[in-house]
Amino acid sequence: MTKRIQHWFTLLVSVLMLSFTLSAFASETADNNTTSERLGESAVEGELTGFAGADYWRAVRDGQEGYTTSKSAEHGILISSSGQAWSILKEKWISPLGALAILGCIGLVILAYFTIGPLRLSKQRTGRKIKRWSLIDRTLHWSMAFTFLSLALTGLTLVYGKHLIKPIIPRDIWAMLIYGAKQYHNYVSPLFAVLLFTVMIKWxxxxxxxxxxxNWFKKMGGMAGKHKGSHPSADFSNGGEKALFWLLIFGGVFIVFSGFILDFPIFGQTRLDMKLSNLVHILASLMLICGFVFHIYVGLVGIEASLEGMVTGEVDETWAKEHHDIWYEKVKDLPENQPKSESSSTLDDK
Known part of the structure; x- marks a missing residue:
């Protein structure tokens, strides 16, 4: 066990060191690119200043409205002075803190696995199966899982790709990658909205x-501390599953509506509307990603046999008794949960 822990710890440290090295390299490259861009901008500004006059551009930067025949929102504002503040808030604060939050959550579940360990069944399996999830439920769950994770991956690529991926791959490949990520994110996101509202109505x-x-929360689900292994009572869904559900619903609603504003800037949205929507979209997405890091951990390894129910639709009787005893008492006598005789099993196999 000690060698195993040392192996995983060495692997984790190696990954963190590699990430730090890539980040440092990317930051240096980004600084060089920023310097070049600023030099180019200075040259352009110099040409424009000479053409239009310093007083004109000073008025533009101060937000003074001009005259145009356009009737669109903010038609008189050539340059939005709040754009720089938005850029600094996003690039210097939200993006780094978001990356730290995601890595922190991954680190916590790894630490929990090696220090607390998974929650095992207290008794042997009986072999009797209890129906928990229908085919429709499982299809809905895995569709939502795939859609959310793929959108999360493309979204993270859009936010962090220029720092972690762009500096280490050829420019043409980067161009195709970021274009594909943007198109996928824009066109698949409506499917996430449909699945989100379907999940809300269904569950x-x-x-x-x-x-x-x-009481479930007081005992931390029986997963840690002095109550580990106590298996507190729960109905069909325990407190943790309910909290995750409402995190998905409320966080998802913010993601959907802010994404709609960003995807369809044709309803009179101002630049301020777009900036605020972008920030809300990023914050809500990061919150859901962090939540699902813990969900994936619990489903895969945190609680023994949890994944079986969402794969096969059935759970062992022991699992049902220990984790959802109230629900088990309600459904144990239903016809579909009765043990099958050998003759009926043989007919089913045929």
Whole structure:
């Protein structure tokens, strides 16, 4: 066990060191590019100043409105002075802190695995299967999972790709990659919106909080601390699953509406509307990504046999008793949950 921990710790340190090296290299390259861009901008500004006059551009930068025949929103503002503040907030604060939050969540689940360990079943499996998820439920879950993860990946590429990917691959490949990520993100995002509202309609009743959930949270789901292995009572969904559900719904709503504003800037949105929508979109997305890091951990390795239910639709009787005892008592006598005889099993196989 010690060698295994040392192996994983060495791997984690190596990955972090590699990430730090790539980030440093990317930052240096970005600084050089920024310097070149500023030099180019200075040259352009010099030409424009000479053409239009210093007083004219001073008025433009101060936000003084001009005259135009356009009837669109902000038609009199040539340069939005708040754009620089928005850029600094996004690039210098939100993006780095977002990366730190995601890496921090990944680090926490790795630490939890090696220090606390997975939550195992207290008793042996009985072999009797209890129906938990229908085919429709499982299809909806995996469709949402794939759509969200692919959109998260393309979104992170759009935000962090210029720092981590662009400096180490050829320009042409980078151009195709970032173009493909942008197009995929824009055209698949409406599917996420449809799935989100379908999930809300399908599962909201199972996700309403009750007094039972308070005790579940007090015992941290029986996953850690002095209550580890206690298996607190829960109905069909426990407190953690309900919290994740509502995080998905509320966070997803912010993502969908802010994304709609960004995808379709044809309804009179101002530049300020677009900037605020972009910030809301990034913050809500980062919040959901962090939440699903823990969801993936719990589903894969955090709780023994949790993934089986969403793969096959059935869970072992022992798992149902220990993790969702209230729900188990409600469904254990249903016809579909009765043990099958050998003759019926043989007929089913045929």
């Amino acid at each position: 909201w009743r199972k996700s309403l909080f009750t007094k039972v959930d308070i």
